[in-house]
Every structure is written in structure tokens, then in C-alpha cells.
Amino acid sequence: MKSTPALLLLSPLLLSSPAWAGAPNVVVSIKPIHSLVASIMQGVGEPSLIVEGAASPHTYNMKPSNAAALQAANLVFLVGPGLEIFLEKPLEALGGDAKVVELSEAPGIEKLKFREGGAFEPHDDDDQHGEEGHEHGAEDASHEGHDADAHGAAAEEAEHHHAHGESEFDMHLWLDPMNAKAMAAEIEKTLAEADPANAAAYRTNLEKLNQRLDGLDKSLAETVAPIKDKPFIVFHDAYQYFEHRYDVRVAGSITVSPEVLPGAERLSEIHAKIEDLGATCVFAEPQFEPKLVNVVLEGTPAKSGTLDPEAATLEAGPDLYFQLMENVGASLKDCLSSAS
Template identity: 80%
Template structure:
């Protein structure tokens, strides 16, 4: 009887035991990066997300629940102060007990410099591309080519420019799948060191993630192949990495810094640039005022569409990154294919 009872007790303990050791408390800043972390932690634990729903890191304000999450965190992942400026001081005061990992500094990233002004000059994709760091082929560094606007196209909105005090690089690095790979590698390395008991599981998840990224990269190239020579305008200059990876033609942006809405002079300037370059589509973003797109395309043959580079409309989780990138490719193809 005792042996039977002991066997039942042991079986109960075995069934109740988790498949993996308890994961560390991980906090992530924004949805695209959260998706990368969730992919590496899949089956082990779930990271917490700060910028939820349709909010944007460009305009986000910390909540008490965010502060509590940072105080309890063992590891915090963010892109860096050039993107999530709202986190800069809280990480110094609230995240003192956590390992803070700035993925914008991950080894192997192909980094592109900021480009100033919303109405860029025409793109020449026939030139040999190169990233700021030797991350991978196919990247152009537009930092010098787009350092200024055409003569006489001065902005009335003097503050409608990036404040580059935190650095010289565009922080939307995840929009190149190869950069997502580099970030995921740093995420796996960090988690394996913080949680050695689950190191093998993190490594296996990274291998699965990389295979999915390779398939995504090939699919996106095929999706935009037929429309990559058609110029288009975006809401804010967030797409350099996608642009350089797949050689699509972003002709300009409505605003450089989404924290500051453009004035009448900039809108007129962008409208003129649309006509001059023959931009076929102007893309809004769900986090910002869509009426501006209607104003910009008024009197031009351009059509409107929507791109969501921060995945504000998608549910957080491991699949979000792949859905976000596929949606960007599909939106570009749909609008540009239908435009004359």
C-alpha cells in the first residue's frame, strides 16, 4: 500500500513539474522587439511588453504598471535612447536591478545614418550598396546622399527634424530581417547567460527563428519585386532598412519626426515632390493622423495606403514580427500595383 501511495505521489510530482526551469522576469520596450524576445523564449516563458496596443514609442508616456515591471525585471531589452527616449531616465532609476540590453548596439547589425528632411532626392539604386557596418550586402548608406533637401526647399517647421543628440543612426533597425537575426542572436546570448538552465532551449528557438527569417526574407523579395521601381511617400522616415534590403523607392516622408506634426509649408513641399518624382502611393501609419495623407495627395494622382512599422494593430507575440513584415510587403504591392 505504501509503495503504491509513494508511486502515485511521485507520479503527481512528475506531472506537475514544468518542462523547463522557471524563466527570468524579462521586460521589452516595443512590439517588434518583444516578438523577437518572445520567439527566443517560446515554451520557456513570456516577456512583458511596455508599449502595448496601438501606442508609439515616439509619443509614449510611462504608466505606473510599466514602472513596476521595470523594478521587478531581471533583463530589459530595448532598441536604445534614439527610439525609446521615454525609457532613458526610468531605466536609470527603476531598472537598476536588471541587466539592460540595448539591441541597437547588437553585434552584426547593418546600421544606416539618419537622413535629414522629408523630401528626399531621387534614389539611385544602381549604385553599389553598403551598410555603415559590414553586416550584409545590399545596403546603401543614404546618410550623405540625403543630407539636405533641394535648394530653396527650406522648412518653416524648424523643429520638425530628428534630434540626433543620442546618436547618428536610424533606430528602426528591425525592418531589415537580417538585423532581426542579429538582434535575436544577442537576445539568445543574454538569456542563456541569465538563465543557464534553459540555455539549450533558447539556442533551439534561435535556430527555428533564423530559419523562419530566411524564409520571410525570400518571400518579401518576391512580393515587392514587381513594384520596387515605383516611388512612394511614407508618413515618417522609418523605412530605410526595408528600403535598402529590398531596393524599394521611398521618395520622401510627410514628417521626419512624428512627435511634431508638419506645417502647411512642409505639406506643400511634399505634394510638389510627389508630382515631381511621380510618386504613386502615399502611406499613412495607424498611430498617427491619417487626414494628413489626404491633404498631401490632394491634386495629385497618388493613391493612399497604410504601413505599420511598429505593429500597432497586431497582437503581441512570437508571430507578430513575421505578420508585420508580411503586411508591409503586401501593402506596398497592393497600392503600387494598382497605381498608374
């Protein structure tokens, strides 16, 4: 191996480069958000990731290495209440050493309320969606057969809200690229305030990221346009932001939340919904038990597919967010286009 020339080491370009110099120590909770932070920190530093590999924030257990990373952090980015429940106590133990940024509170974020039950029955006293009162036709036909399962669904719903720390909003915010833009703006602002020496780099990276997000949004709209009217069932209700943005027709979920295994009544209800609404696909997720999908598919003409909303199968990094979203769109199109 050739040695590096001394003149190269003394290059004025390298001496003036801000890369790594004074960059804050940044920790991010989950892959999709880590991807946005990594995009904005390119050329400056690399954020650490807590939920690595195929793990899910819904079922994650902290490791000693995660605790050490948090103790050393200057900034911690997470989505918000109800998603990273495993972080609540470790973050309390941090004291005032790190700034914790909940991106669900970023200006411009659109938040949608949790939907009730596997068939997405609306709340009694409010719109089923969030702050803008969005309504979607996919749920209009979702009330049949609910009364017979009311007690079982209510019990599961109570567990669901407990598991999500009583948060009223769905925290899968990143599944709308416009929410990703709002989070990216907050990430850039926070980094620039913590590290003013590299503020110009963060701003340039944000501008590039916004251009990519706008292109992604347009591409996804084109991808799902041919299958917008075909109803489908998902493993858990993680997709209403994608549904809201692109007007696809999610008809229900097998389970309200991955922390709560569905009972026989809910599985029966979803099985009936496939037949009643003509749902053409049922989507599993790579982190969770596929047998439940097979149970609700049995005896129906619906096909199975896989969606990966938390990027369990993808390698962490700046491109992950775009791969995640493109994969969701492509998986929907592939299954729903081939289904009768």
C-alpha cells in the same frame, strides 16, 4: 470539469521540463522586439511588454504598471538611443538591479544614419546612409525645390534631432530581417547567460527562429520584386531598412519624425515631390493623423495606403514580427500594383 489525474501531475516529463523554472523576469520595450524575445523564450517563459496596443514609442507615456514591471525585471530589452526616449529616466532610476540590453549594439547589426528632411536630402559631410555607405537611387532626384524651404526644414530638423536624443542612427532596425537575426542572437546569448538551466531551449528556439527569418526574407523579396521601381511617400521616415534590404523606392516622408508635426512648407514640398517623381502611393500609419496624408494627396493621382511599422494593429506574441513584415510587403504591393 474532470479533475486532473494525480499520475499526470507526477509525470517524469513534466517534472523534468524547465518551463518557467528559474526563468528570468524579462521586460521588452516595443512589440517587434517583444516578438523576437517571445520566440526565443517559448516553453520557458513569457516576456512583459511596455508599449502595448496601438501606442507608439514615439509618443508613449509611461504607466504605473510599466514602472512596476521595470522594477521587478531581471532583463530589459530595448532597441536603443532615440527610439524609446520615454524609458530614459525610468531606466536610470532602476539602478543596478536589472541588466539593460540595447539591441542596436548587437554584433552584426547594420545601422543607417538618419536622412535629412522630408525629401531625404543627404548630409553635407557624409553619406546619407550608415556604416556601409549604402547609396540608393530613390534619393538622387530628391533635391529640387529644397532651397526655398531651407529655413523651415532646418528648424524642423533641429527639433527632430532633439526629439531623438541626438542619435545619428535610425533606430527602426527591425525592418530588415537580417537585423532581426542579429538581435535574436544577442537576445539568445543574454538569456542563456542569465538562465543557464534553460540555455538549450533558448538555442533550439533561436535556430527555429533563424529558419523562419530566412524564409521571410526570401518571401518578402519575391513580394516586392514587381513594384521595386515605383516611388512612394511614407508618413515618417521609418522604412529605410526595408528599402535598403529590398531596393524599394521610398521617395520621401511627410514628416521627419512623428514627434515633429510638419509645417506648410514641408507639406507643399512633399505635394510637389509626388508630382515631380510620379509617386504612385502615399502611406499613412494607424497611430497618427491621417488628415496630413489627405493634404499631400489632394490634386494628385496618387493613391493612399497604410503601413504599420510598429505593429500597432497586431496582437503581441511570437508571430507578430512575421505578420508585421508580411503586412508591410503586402501593403506596398497592393497599393503600388494598382496605381497607374
